[in-house]
């Protein structure tokens with residue numbers, strides 16, 4: 001059982017739970033490998049399971065009637081899919097799709113709800129996560145309206161880079177276009193500029209991060225703010241807390257200046 005607990009604790013939400021609470025949750029669970037592009041939930045689907053990624057990365061997408069879609073947010077081992085189950089949600093309202101193949105712990109929604117009803121500490125972990133989700137979604141919403149495609153592209157690549165253990169991301173131009181709600185031609189031009197700047201290399205079905213620091217400078221301010229929200233649950237390292245603190249201090253400094261045009265590193 002220790003191996004199971006150790007594995008489960010690689011998901012940061014589950015790592016917030018006490019051993020007893022985690023054991024209660026894992027009384028009914030399975031391990032799954034989530035394949036890239038697998039759809040975990042679509043609008044109107046019953047929410048049957050909660051997915052706690054360990055190495056998998058999942059995106060939430062909003063899809064329009066004309067088939068166009070755009071990413072709402074992406075998460076890996078810091079999050080979960082099926083959070084609506086914690087609020088007694090019965091049906092999904094958005095699409096959850098696997099961006100990066102990997103492992104996850106799957107808990108039936110009914111079991112999750114039963115555990116939460118008896119365990120307020122576990123419920124509080126998920127409530128804090130839901131609060132963090134609202135911050136991320138709000139930031140992404142403003143980002144999609146206010147920031148350039150190249151900045152958003154750099155931000156998205158950085159957030160994906162944070163969640164996988166490799167510089168070689170399984171991301172092609174079409175996937176980026178879908179995630180950023182942009183035309184394929186626009187993405188091609190944008191990633192071409194990032195490649196010319198030496199920040200990435202494009203391959204047929206891959207994108208390779210070649211200059212992480214440069215990509216951070218090319219991103220909008222949303223990257224550190226969103227990245228810092230990925231670690232809000234208490235058991236985080238000093239370095240992560242420092243990132244969060246710095247991001248928020250910078251954000252408030254911009255408001256203090258009230259010119260609305262400032263950016264990191266003098267950009």
Ligand SMILES: [Zn+2]
Pocket residue numbers: 142143144147151152155220221222223
């Ligand atoms: Zn932004």
